[in-house]
Amino acid sequence: MARHAIVVALPPNESDPVCAELAMAGFEAISVDAPFQLEALLDSRRDIAVAILDGEIDPDETLAFHRTLRDGGRDIAALTVVSAQDYERHNAEDDGTGDEYFTRPYSADSIRWRIEAMCIRRETVDDGSGPVLAAGEVGTEAWGHRATLIAVFNPKGGVGKTTVATNLASTLQARKGKSVLLIDADTVTGHVTTSFAIEAVRTVADAWRDEAEGGPAETLLELASVHGSGLRVVALTDSPINTEILDPQRVQAAIAAARKSFDVIVVDLHPSYSALNQAIFDEADRIIVPVTPDVPALRAAVQFLDVALSLGCRERISMVINRANSGVSVADVERTLGVTSFAQIRSAGLLFVRAANEGRTVTEMFPREKITVDFDVLADRLLGNAKPEGNVRAGFRFGSRQPARA
DSSP states (O other), X not given: OOOOEEEEESOHHHHHHHHHHHHHTTOEEEEOSXXXXXXXXXXXXXXXXXXXXXXXXXXXXXXXXXXXXXXXXXXOEEEEEEOHHHHHHHHTOOOXXXXXXXXXXXXXXXXXXXXXXXXXXXXXXXXXXXXXXXXXXXXXXXXXXXXXXXXXXXXXXXXXXHHHHHHHHHIIIIITOOXXXXXXXXXXXXXXXXXXXXXXXXXXXXXXXXXXXXXXXXOHHHXXXXXXTSOEEEESOSOSSSOTTSOHHHHXXXXXXXXXXXXXXXXXXXXXXXXXXXXXXXXXXXXXXXXXXXXXHHHHHHHXXXXXXHHTOGGGEEEEEXXXXXXXXXXXXXXXXXXXXXXXXXXXXXXXXXXXXXXXXXXXXXXXXXXXXXXHHHHHXXXXXXXXXXXXXXXXXXXXXXXXXX
16 A cells, blocks of 8 residues: 655665665655755645755755745655754754754665654645555554653663553553553663563564564564553563664654554663663653652752753653652752652552562552552643642752753
8 A cells, every 4th residue: 555755855876775765665755856846746746745855955955945845835844864063953943843854874774764753743644645654554543543652761770760660551551541552662771571570572673683684574562562461561672782773763663653552652761861762752742750869869860851951852851759758858859850740659669579579560469559549640640630749949959950840
């Protein structure tokens, strides 16, 4: 079944391999050399999803290409290829058009996956020519369903990131009636499947290596294992070695494609600012940052708040105080961070140990404990069923950060 058409306005030595890669994915790739050719094409076609442009040609010609995509009420996104030196400047500019930038050098495969992600994010609906997604037939009704994507991250390890991710996912699935996909995207120390006692896991890296050798393409839904709580679990890899096949843009596109099959997707991330994590930050609707009440964890959270400004994701961050009933008080934590906590999870060490030993979550195994109530509150707030509460006060440690939205 035919997919949307993609315009390619790149030099011939780049255009040919990119067009070939897009064609293999089922797109119709149409090469153009000048803005007037693009104008003529758009006058006759209504199924153009994205235009791939060269941002290093004559500036006037680049501007003409972009104007053509907007003329006459059109709203066609552009993926503009620029030099690494220009990428930071261009990528910081957000004019609300949905346009994106890509750096040279690049592979045809990586640009194909960026196109996949752009099409999915814009929820492009075809006009009869066929669905946008490569795998399976997708009706137009599927584009109205888009899972909420929650990333769980802290640049410091040991703050309970995986504990929060697994119990939140289980709560949303078993206690809130949502269909949930839990993704272990910690490519270094990830242990979600181990904590769930899920054995013989086929990872995303396994599937993509097999696909590269001629095997069938597999979606995250097809790869996911079903946990006893009902949620589905998938891991990107089971080894930190040879993870180069996990191209960040392809991972982002695969996650975006899975959004049509679930109500909520929870992603557990490695504590780093890797390209993979940044791609998932871009896709996430909310980034949950578990913070424990100790100085190293607070310093790491303060750092992330600063980094998030440059990454463009600050407004999607929500701080969750883990082990809230131990160490520094909640009020002091909030004063230090300059933000109101989104939710608080109390300490329940022995309960977590007992649950992990049985491959279950605390919320599943101990439904009447106070810790389960804490996760209920967090889930309700994420679903918009309750408002966060906090204790931001004047006065700070670690500098003069002003109070901000959690």
